[in-house]
Amino acid sequence: MAQQTLNVGSNANDGTGDTLRSAMTKVNTMFTELYLSPLTGGDLSFSGNEISATRSNEDLVFKPSGAGAVSFPAIRINDNNIEGTRSNENINLLPSGTGSVVFGAVKFRGTTLSSDDSTAININDGLIVDGTMNVSGATILSGAVNLSSTLAVPSALTTLSTLNVTGATNLVGTTTIDNLTFNDNIIGSSSNADINLTPGGTGSVVTANLTVDSNINITDNEIKTTQSNSDLVISPAGTGQIVIAKADINSGTIDNTVIGATTPLAGSFTTLNTTAGLTIDGVTIDDNTISTNASNANLELTGNGTGTVTISGVGFPTADGTSNQVLKTDGSGNLGFVTLSSPSTLNHSEIGDNTATVATSATSVVDSWSSATYRSAKYYISISDTTNSRFEIVEANVIHGPSADSTTQAYITVFGSTTSHTIPLCTFTADIDDGNVRLLATNITSDSTVFKFQRTVIDL
Secondary structure, rough: OOOOOEEEEOOOOOOOOOOOHHHHHHHHHHHHHHHHOOOOOOOOOOOOOOEOOOOOOOEEEOOOOOOEEEEEOOOOEEOOEEEEOOOOOOOOEEOOOOOOOOOOOOOEEOEEEEEEOOOOOOOOOOOOOOOOOEEOOEEEEEEEEOOOEEEEEOOOOEEEEEEEEEEOOOOOOOOOOOEEEEEEEEEEEEOOOOOOOOOOOOOOEEEEEEEOOEEEEEEEOOOOOOOOOOOOOOOOOOOOOOOOOOOOOOOOEEOOOEOOOOOOOOOOOOOOOOOOOOEOOOOEEOOOOOEEEEOOOOOOOOOOOOOOOOEEEEEEEOOOOOOEEEEOOOOEEEEEEEEOOOOOOOOOEEEEEEEEEEEEOOOEEEEEEEEOEEEEEEEEEEEEOOOOEEEEEEEEEEEEEOOOOOOOEEEEEEEEEOOOOOOOOOEEEEEEEOOEEEEEEEEEEOOEEEEEEEEEEEEO
16 A cells, blocks of 8 residues: 655644645545455454454464554554554464465465565574474474374484484384484494493393394393304304303214313313212212222222322322232321231131021021132131020031042031030031032021131141
8 A cells, every 4th residue: 555645734723734635535546445455345354353354265464564563453463573452362373265364475374374485484593392293294493392192103203413212213214314314224324333232321222032133032031043044153253252150061072172072072170060960081989989880890099190099098009019919008198018027917727707697497508618729628616596595606617529430529527516506507418519519408497597717728
């Protein structure tokens, strides 16, 4: 609207101002332009605190000029402010149909905010979004962004310097944050850069199922390879070692040493602990017993070099003595071979004792000795029949030699019987069988009878 200025002159009625006709012509012109403007031409409707467009699908456009204020009954437009004049009431800007409310180059249509001239919209102060924020295009966030509710980004979120998220956030599609790209996988976008997961304070990085290099899988307390027939290699760096506090190896191999297999190889151990029986080569160690497990094998204990075998603090000699020598202690825990002087030395006889049990009244063998080694024997025999409470001690002399027909026979004399019964408890005889002289007894009862004897045999 072109403003028409009325010349009122310098003083009242001094004839220097506009004539009445000229002044009213200016007034008429301004009123004509005013009534032809949208404010009075029916294009805008003002009602209470609402400004509405009346033409179908027209935008509602506000373009204030200068510093003047435009006032309506319940709305005041002053400088760059639109203010309501009624206490605690809203200001409603309502376009008609599909029209928009346009402020300069900023357009509002329904719940949509857009740019009328296709340039960027800048929000230079804080923006608080309490509801769901959906971003469908490329988004550049160069300052700090605080999200307390849901942010759904179905397209690219390209640049982000600081993002603080306190609520649920859904990022659909490829998202790049600093040097990390998120698209199903987390990928480092900076060349040769590591991906570090660092918890805060005493927190931990927790994952339920982790696969490394498409081959190593860590689930719960199990580390395993996922590729078929792939080895699991644990290798320390430099002089480091693999330290395992407790290991359970079933039929495994360590440096070609098979542990627990059917054919074990040699292994070197500093300390070996076992709660069960242990078999080493031909020796079995079980509880407090050491024994050989090969048939008729000797158990040999041998010291190294000049070392000796010590049992309960007593050291044994490292070499055998001569014939008929005996072991003797020096009182300091050392045994050695010595030769006994006469008469303790027995050169032509041997003394021993034994026991035999006979539970039959048939003739039975009580003792025997080689006829090729010994000529005679002297017996002291104690006999016990506890079933019938009968006891006896008796002596017997046995000798063998050729008979009158030159055959070898055994001869026996029994004497000095002392018994608790009325008669001797058995009858003794002697014979030779397969080169052995035998002492025979025939009991007077079939009850169990025990013979305990001391025997002295004399050489041929």
